[in-house]
Amino acid sequence: MSARDIQLDDQGRLRHFLTIEGLSREILTEILDYAENFTTVGHQPVKKVPLLRGRTIINLFFEVSTRTRTTFELAAKRLSADVLNINISASSTAKGESLLDMLRNLEAMHCDMFVVRHASPGAAHFIARHVAPHVSVINGGDGSHAHPTQAMLDMFTIRRHKGDFTRLSVAIVGDIMHSRVARSQIHALNILGVPDVRVVGPETLIPVEAPQLGVHVYHDLAEGLDGVDVVIMLRLQRERMSRALLPSEHEYFQCYGLTPEKLARARPDAIVMHPGPINRGVEMDSAVADGPQSVILEQVTNGIAVRMAIMAMTLGRAGGEA
Amino acid sequence: MSARDIQLDDQGRLRHFLTIEGLSREILTEILDYAENFTTVGHQPVKKVPLLRGRTIINLFFEVSTRTRTTFELAAKRLSADVLNINISASSTAKGESLLDMLRNLEAMHCDMFVVRHASPGAAHFIARHVAPHVSVINGGDGSHAHPTQAMLDMFTIRRHKGDFTRLSVAIVGDIMHSRVARSQIHALNILGVPDVRVVGPETLIPVEAPQLGVHVYHDLAEGLDGVDVVIMLRLQRERMSRALLPSEHEYFQCYGLTPEKLARARPDAIVMHPGPINRGVEMDSAVADGPQSVILEQVTNGIAVRMAIMAMTLGRAGGEA
Amino acid sequence: MSARDIQLDDQGRLRHFLTIEGLSREILTEILDYAENFTTVGHQPVKKVPLLRGRTIINLFFEVSTRTRTTFELAAKRLSADVLNINISASSTAKGESLLDMLRNLEAMHCDMFVVRHASPGAAHFIARHVAPHVSVINGGDGSHAHPTQAMLDMFTIRRHKGDFTRLSVAIVGDIMHSRVARSQIHALNILGVPDVRVVGPETLIPVEAPQLGVHVYHDLAEGLDGVDVVIMLRLQRERMSRALLPSEHEYFQCYGLTPEKLARARPDAIVMHPGPINRGVEMDSAVADGPQSVILEQVTNGIAVRMAIMAMTLGRAGGEA
Numbered sequence: 024m025s026a027r028d029i030q031l032d033d034q035g036r037l038r039h040f041l042t043i044e045g046l047s048r049e050i051l052t053e054i055l056d057y058a059e060n061f062t063t064v065g066h067q068p069v070k071k072v073p074l075l076r077g078r079t080i081i082n083l084f085f086e087v088s089t090r091t092r093t094t095f096e097l098a099a100k101r102l103s104a105d106v107l108n109i110n111i112s113a114s115s116t117a118k119g120e121s122l123l124d125m126l127r128n129l130e131a132m133h134c135d136m137f138v139v140r141h142a143s144p145g146a147a148h149f150i151a152r153h154v155a156p157h158v159s160v161i162n163g164g165d166g167s168h169a170h171p172t173q174a175m176l177d178m179f180t181i182r183r184h185k186g187d188f189t190r191l192s193v194a195i196v197g198d199i200m201h202s203r204v205a206r207s208q209i210h211a212l213n214i215l216g217v218p219d220v221r222v223v224g225p226e227t228l229i230p231v232e233a234p235q236l237g238v239h240v241y242h243d244l245a246e247g248l249d250g251v252d253v254v255i256m257l258r259l260q261r262e263r264m265s266r267a268l269l270p271s272e273h274e275y276f277q278c279y280g281l282t283p284e285k286l287a288r289a290r291p292d293a294i295v296m297h298p299g300p301i302n303r304g305v306e307m308d309s310a311v312a313d314g315p316q317s318v319i320l321e322q323v324t325n326g327i328a329v330r331m332a333i334m335a336m337t338l339g340r341a342g343g344e345a
Numbered sequence: 346m347s348a349r350d351i352q353l354d355d356q357g358r359l360r361h362f363l364t365i366e367g368l369s370r371e372i373l374t375e376i377l378d379y380a381e382n383f384t385t386v387g388h389q390p391v392k393k394v395p396l397l398r399g400r401t402i403i404n405l406f407f408e409v410s411t412r413t414r415t416t417f418e419l420a421a422k423r424l425s426a427d428v429l430n431i432n433i434s435a436s437s438t439a440k441g442e443s444l445l446d447m448l449r450n451l452e453a454m455h456c457d458m459f460v461v462r463h464a465s466p467g468a469a470h471f472i473a474r475h476v477a478p479h480v481s482v483i484n485g486g487d488g489s490h491a492h493p494t495q496a497m498l499d500m501f502t503i504r505r506h507k508g509d510f511t512r513l514s515v516a517i518v519g520d521i522m523h524s525r526v527a528r529s530q531i532h533a534l535n536i537l538g539v540p541d542v543r544v545v546g547p548e549t550l551i552p553v554e555a556p557q558l559g560v561h562v563y564h565d566l567a568e569g570l571d572g573v574d575v576v577i578m579l580r581l582q583r584e585r586m587s588r589a590l591l592p593s594e595h596e597y598f599q600c601y602g603l604t605p606e607k608l609a610r611a612r613p614d615a616i617v618m619h620p621g622p623i624n625r626g627v628e629m630d631s632a633v634a635d636g637p638q639s640v641i642l643e644q645v646t647n648g649i650a651v652r653m654a655i656m657a658m659t660l661g662r663a664g665g666e667a
Numbered sequence: 668m669s670a671r672d673i674q675l676d677d678q679g680r681l682r683h684f685l686t687i688e689g690l691s692r693e694i695l696t697e698i699l700d701y702a703e704n705f706t707t708v709g710h711q712p713v714k715k716v717p718l719l720r721g722r723t724i725i726n727l728f729f730e731v732s733t734r735t736r737t738t739f740e741l742a743a744k745r746l747s748a749d750v751l752n753i754n755i756s757a758s759s760t761a762k763g764e765s766l767l768d769m770l771r772n773l774e775a776m777h778c779d780m781f782v783v784r785h786a787s788p789g790a791a792h793f794i795a796r797h798v799a800p801h802v803s804v805i806n807g808g809d810g811s812h813a814h815p816t817q818a819m820l821d822m823f824t825i826r827r828h829k830g831d832f833t834r835l836s837v838a839i840v841g842d843i844m845h846s847r848v849a850r851s852q853i854h855a856l857n858i859l860g861v862p863d864v865r866v867v868g869p870e871t872l873i874p875v876e877a878p879q880l881g882v883h884v885y886h887d888l889a890e891g892l893d894g895v896d897v898v899i900m901l902r903l904q905r906e907r908m909s910r911a912l913l914p915s916e917h918e919y920f921q922c923y924g925l926t927p928e929k930l931a932r933a934r935p936d937a938i939v940m941h942p943g944p945i946n947r948g949v950e951m952d953s954a955v956a957d958g959p960q961s962v963i964l965e966q967v968t969n970g971i972a973v974r975m976a977i978m979a980m981t982l983g984r985a986g987g988e989a
Contacts, residue, residue: 077389079392105393109411109415128642128645133387134419
């Protein structure tokens with residue numbers, strides 16, 4: 024069974040949201056279009072719509088991520104759903120309950136959606152393959168594999184600023200090798216028709232199979248940024264350094280840290296993105312992070328709207344009606 | 346003051362739900378009947394009823410149990426109550442606040458219900474004896490003493506499958522001695538008029554006073570299951586083994602693990618129950634757990650309806666109106 | 668920029684609530700008057716008002732305080748707001764995210780209010796100085812600096828019992844030096860016009876600058892209580908003792924513990940208050956804590972109404988309409 028089969032129902036509508044890979048341009052565009060409806064909710068005095076009232080959404084977190092949990096919990100509450108947070112390490116797996124038995128139990132309680140965060144690649148897929156027909160699964164990040172809601176909020180942000188994807192140059196800078204965010208972004212950019220996707224980073228952090236992913240590889244930041252419309256800086260996982268994959272933070276910043284000078288190589292209207300949280304002075308200078316080309320906080324705002332859209336589409340199977 | 350006095354108000358209606366012991370067949374039947382009203386809520390698109398809207402329910406957990414907390418939190422939210430989770434070890438008892446002072450404080454904040462989970466037998470009773478007149482207490486499990494909501498969801502599940510309690514044979518298999526679930530089930534089965542309640546297990550795990558509880562004791566599984574309508578497997582607390590009360594898991598499974606072959610001694614339409622989480626290959630074979638006679642997941646589903654009923658009855662004192 | 672500037676908007680209405688210091692008698696009275704509207708909410712069957720429906724309130728707790736978190740969470744839910752609890756030690760600051768970046772992110776998610784609890788004096792002010800124009804900050808206790816909502820619920824309780832502030836004698840007893848509660852109470856009592864504010868405690872626990880705060884200093888409990896209308900006992904932080912600032916608990920109780928005999932020096936209709944949780948037998952005898960002059964549980968009840976008022980005023984900027 025391919026990923027596409029799992030993610031779509033028999034009418035081709037989005038049922039789970041596990042990975043960008045294998046989804047069509049139509050589906051991605053539908054998500055982006057649908058998310059537009061929710062951008063105004065955050066500005067209303069009553070920041071809620073009743074779309075998922077009485078639905079039960081479980082944040083099933085096998086690793087702690089307050090940040091990700093918060094965005095999904097907010098999105099769910101603004102759709103009027105009931106949300107339960109279940110932190111698995113502190114839970115019944117400690118009692119020797121198997122994951123599948125736990126899923127069966129939560130399904131039996133008529134839970135409608137699992138937002139899954141797990142350190143292992145494929146965990147959300149595994150869960151999606153085994154849930155009951157009425158349950159939807161959203162991948163909230165699985166190891167270094169995928170972080171598809173992050174990629175979609177990035178696409179949403181790019182579209183809002185740049186419009187047509189089919190004429191863009193986009194550079195993704197940093198630790199491509201270990202980044203679930205980069206992996207999901209590359210798929211999304213390709214599917215949406217971006218003709219020039221570049222990855223920029225030291226050799227040790229670019230996977231050898233990168234060219235097969237439809238990207239151009241650069242090891243020099245200035246070259247990689249030359250003339251691009253969008254610069255996506257990745258978060259540097261500091262723990263990598265101790266494993267000798269990386270030079271010091273200082274050296275890294277010298278080579279790959281984004282400064283106003285280096286950014287000047289991009290188009291004057293280029294936007295700068297980062298999935299957060301930023302390591303200021305490592306991935307980028309504060310002058311860039313807080314500068315006029317940064318859309319980093321817009322990404323956060325858009326993240327709520329995009330997650331609301333994905334939750335409402337998968338649970339409501341009603342992407343066309345807002 | 347007897348347990349009956351504490352649990353009922355002066356009009357004989359359920360005020361607290363602490364133990365099955367001492368409750369009448371009428372009250373238990375009222376709970377089961379009332380729970381029928383809530384079985385459809387989980388299938389509705391909006392899985393909520395407004396019965397307890399604006400009421401405040403506190404999950405007062407002195408020991409961690411994500412599983413139990415989840416069922417009560419879901420039940421409360423589907424009744425539209427506001428729920429607060431308070432984990433006591435991480436809380437103000439650390440500041441030297443006495444339990445009674447903490448209760449007085451929560452009452453002063455106009456909380457309406459405490460769902461109490463505690464490692465010590467009698468903790469929920471203690472709390473119920475000391476709360477203000479407007480507060481109801483539900484026992485969510487107190488040491489090896491009682492787990493009355495579990496017993497009621499089991500009775501509900503049995504009634505749905507078998508109808509009349511007064512013609513049934515029910516076998517409870519495993520560690521009877523240390524099981525709050527077994528204790529509550531035995532009381533409920535007796536009160537509801539089940540003529541043949543059997544307990545099955547090794548001598549070390551059957552309390553010597555078992556015959557006085559109105560049960561028949563079996564040490565041989567095949568004999569104990571002979572002709573029964575209902576088989577209730579208990580969860581084996583693995584930590585008992587290290588205390589030399591039990592042989593190895595393997596030996597235990599040889600003697601008391603439920604396999605399709607052993608189950609064949611029960612009536613062909615016998616149902617198999619387990620409070621969860623199952624230790625597969627210890628208490629039962631997966632062929633049984635996932636087999637056609639298993640109603641284990643129905644128990645979980647019914648658990649929400651039964652807890653909703655008990656919460657609505659005690660807080661609403663409105664068992665007759667759904 | 669003075670504290671007054673930060674706390675009020677340009678029309679002089681309460682925007683943040685960080686400290687009592689610098690607020691006018693009019694504002695404090697407005698809070699007390701507005702809180703009167705919410706005292707009945709706790710007695711209604713549906714304990715909710717829709718004033719903050721669809722607003723998002725974040726409990727931003729940098730130190731664990733289940734008790735304080737519970738009161739704010741209850742107040743927010745009774746105003747129909749959505750509440751998210753974020754415990755920072757277990758959160759993204761672990762990922763090296765700066766506090767300001769975290770604030771920017773939460774603002775970008777359109778959160779409306781931060782209730783801040785922090786071990787460092789000034790933390791809530793710092794946050795308030797940096798939040799976006801649409802966000803309100805409530806100080807839920809910052810080190811030994813201030814605990815202004817506690818002080819306001821104390822003022823509310825005093826006014827309910829004593830009416831006119833301008834004819835009262837109030838004694839605050841205990842560790843004045845380290846108490847954020849005392850500091851906030853002294854400011855509030857002064858602003859509301861109480862002519863006789865006394866602090867009572869051992870020399871080591873009274874700040875040398877006390878007389879400049881507009882209080883009278885007593886080291887003898889009996890003298891300090893002589894003829895007062897209100898006795899406020901502070902909680903003794905037991906950890907101080909190990910630091911040799913205090914004699915043993917027993918000795919402390921001999922000198923400064925409140926007994927019925929010592930309380931007899933106050934006016935016969937004097938009320939006894941304590942912010943909780945009480946160390947019985949240290950700060951006061953149970954005969955006093957549970958006696959006819961104690962209003963300690965009323966303080967807890969009033970705490971919900973006062974916090975609702977402050978939240979509704981700052982977020983709604985609608986203090987005049989209930």
